[in-house]
Amino acid sequence: MPQAQTAQQGKQKDSRTAILDAAEQAFAEYGFGGASIRAIAREADVNQAMIHYYYQNKDQLFTAVVARRSGEINERRNRALDSLFDGATPTLEMLVEAILRPTIELGHDKGRGGAAYARLIVTFNNSADERSQNAAKDHYDPIARRSIDAIMKVMPELGKAEAVRGYLFAISVALSVMAKTGRAARLSDGLCDDSDTEETVTSVVAFACAGIRALANNKQKEAGQAGEK
Amino acid sequence: MPQAQTAQQGKQKDSRTAILDAAEQAFAEYGFGGASIRAIAREADVNQAMIHYYYQNKDQLFTAVVARRSGEINERRNRALDSLFDGATPTLEMLVEAILRPTIELGHDKGRGGAAYARLIVTFNNSADERSQNAAKDHYDPIARRSIDAIMKVMPELGKAEAVRGYLFAISVALSVMAKTGRAARLSDGLCDDSDTEETVTSVVAFACAGIRALANNKQKEAGQAGEK
DNA sequence: CCCTGAATTAATCAAACGTTTAATAAATAA
DNA sequence: TTATTTATTAAACGTTTGATTAATTCAGGG
Numbered sequence: 001m002p003q004a005q006t007a008q009q010g011k012q013k014d015s016r017t018a019i020l021d022a023a024e025q026a027f028a029e030y031g032f033g034g035a036s037i038r039a040i041a042r043e044a045d046v047n048q049a050m051i052h053y054y055y056q057n058k059d060q061l062f063t064a065v066v067a068r069r070s071g072e073i074n075e076r077r078n079r080a081l082d083s084l085f086d087g088a089t090p091t092l093e094m095l096v097e098a099i100l101r102p103t104i105e106l107g108h109d110k111g112r113g114g115a116a117y118a119r120l121i122v123t124f125n126n127s128a129d130e131r132s133q134n135a136a137k138d139h140y141d142p143i144a145r146r147s148i149d150a151i152m153k154v155m156p157e158l159g160k161a162e163a164v165r166g167y168l169f170a171i172s173v174a175l176s177v178m179a180k181t182g183r184a185a186r187l188s189d190g191l192c193d194d195s196d197t198e199e200t201v202t203s204v205v206a207f208a209c210a211g212i213r214a215l216a217n218n219k220q221k222e223a224g225q226a227g228e229k
Numbered sequence: 230m231p232q233a234q235t236a237q238q239g240k241q242k243d244s245r246t247a248i249l250d251a252a253e254q255a256f257a258e259y260g261f262g263g264a265s266i267r268a269i270a271r272e273a274d275v276n277q278a279m280i281h282y283y284y285q286n287k288d289q290l291f292t293a294v295v296a297r298r299s300g301e302i303n304e305r306r307n308r309a310l311d312s313l314f315d316g317a318t319p320t321l322e323m324l325v326e327a328i329l330r331p332t333i334e335l336g337h338d339k340g341r342g343g344a345a346y347a348r349l350i351v352t353f354n355n356s357a358d359e360r361s362q363n364a365a366k367d368h369y370d371p372i373a374r375r376s377i378d379a380i381m382k383v384m385p386e387l388g389k390a391e392a393v394r395g396y397l398f399a400i401s402v403a404l405s406v407m408a409k410t411g412r413a414a415r416l417s418d419g420l421c422d423d424s425d426t427e428e429t430v431t432s433v434v435a436f437a438c439a440g441i442r443a444l445a446n447n448k449q450k451e452a453g454q455a456g457e458k
Numbered sequence: 459c460c461c462t463g464a465a466t467t468a469a470t471c472a473a474a475c476g477t478t479t480a481a482t483a484a485a486t487a488a
Numbered sequence: 489t490t491a492t493t494t495a496t497t498a499a500a501c502g503t504t505t506g507a508t509t510a511a512t513t514c515a516g517g518g
Binding site for chain 3 (some may be wrong): 265266267277278280281286287
């Protein structure tokens with residue numbers, strides 16, 4: 001009776017994480033406003049009062065959902081950056097892959113709710129409302145700053161403005177492949193397979209590195225023009 | 230009394246467009262589920278029954294909001310592509326700029342609700358729910374296909390899969406700068422000014438073109454490796 | 459065993475939701 | 489003018505929302 005076993009496994013994890021899982025799914029699918037506490041409770045197989053018992057209100061539940069995953073991503077990315085700079089200066093390709101891989105892999109992570117969180121993070125990363133901005137600021141600005149500094153170290157000819165732009169551009173590309181909407185497959189008549197993680201990482205890294213180098217060239221050209229005036 | 234004049238101008242435009250404007254703003258700010266018909270009616274200074282009178286229900290209101298702006302973008306981009314291919318084959322830079330500029334400029338469009346729509350399109354472009362996918366499919370797939378074909382014409386060494394990926398990557402970068410979240414300014418300590426349209430277009434086009442060329446190189450490398458086996 | 463604190467439950471609250479209705483006002487056609 | 493469509497209104501519909509309450513179950517230590 002394997003179904004009963006899996007069902008029981010589902011029950012084994014405590015209500016706290018069951019709620020987080022269901023909430024992650026709901027927020028990703030319907031947005032913050034469209035997700036309902038009742039539906040989340042039903043999905044988590046938990047009394048709806050439990051959600052307020054553990055997370056007080058909807059806002060803090062959202063924060064908790066973001067905090068769980070962002071912690072995971074930040075940890076992995078920080079480790080990757082640590083080991084990258086303990087020896088000789090890495091290439092831009094190595095650095096960009098270290099930055100983007102944890103993000104992309106989480107989105108491609110089957111079984112656990114990685115894909116759901118991916119859609120969630122894409123949404124609030126591009127939103128200007130206060131809740132989203134606070135989430136980005138609290139949970140992703142620190143690692144962003146560290147990544148930008150690393151980019152500037154690897155490519156000294158890049159100004160800070162270009163490095164910031166390069167980082168944000170690269171991240172936005174990575175995020176777009178996380179939220180697998182099926183659009184790539186539709187537009188390519190099935191040729192593009194966004195579930196192939198390695199191919200995705202390779203493509204995104206190549207695209208982003210070339211883009212960042214182009215920003216550096218652009219800066220030098222501008223400087224040249226200014227000097228000629 | 231200039232305020233009264235503007236207020237009256239606001240009244241002059243019929244309820245239909247007043248509703249669309251308010252809905253665009255609300256959907257962008259709070260998402261589909263979070264935006265309320267009542268609040269939209271209040272903002273549009275219109276009885277809430279009028280919304281159902283003109284747009285039947287919330288879903289069709291959303292569709293109407295998307296249709297209005299997408300029509301504008303598609304028209305501009307189609308014109309740009311038309312004039313681009315009437316003579317000699319254009320450079321990749323010219324093509325990518327023709328594709329991205331209308332999108333970016335709409336997002337930077339002050340006064341009218343361009344910025345609000347920008348945030349809206351970013352959200353549903355990265356969402357997998359049925360409503361968002363239908364919006365993308367109905368209003369943006371046709372122009373996407375035409376753009377992808379154009380890319381392949383300008384860069385014949387690109388396979389269809391790479392062209393699709395290149396297009397989607399480029400668009401995602403352009404969209405990320407449309408939804409001006411203020412994050413670039415925050416991370417760069419004010420150095421990045423995402424309200425400078427021309428600088429934004431230049432940066433995004435340079436980044437995207439270099440990225441697309443890198444995808445082509447990657448493909449050739451793969452083919453080379455496969456041949457050596 | 460009882461006690462204590464945490465976990466869980468069903469029931470309930472006021473508020474807000476999308477939508478509908480019936481009546482009225484304004485504009486247009488005859 | 490009258491007749492007819494179009495636009496607008498206030499009120500209400502039933503449902504769902506996030507949140508709270510008070511009562512209950514449960515586990516572990518004394």
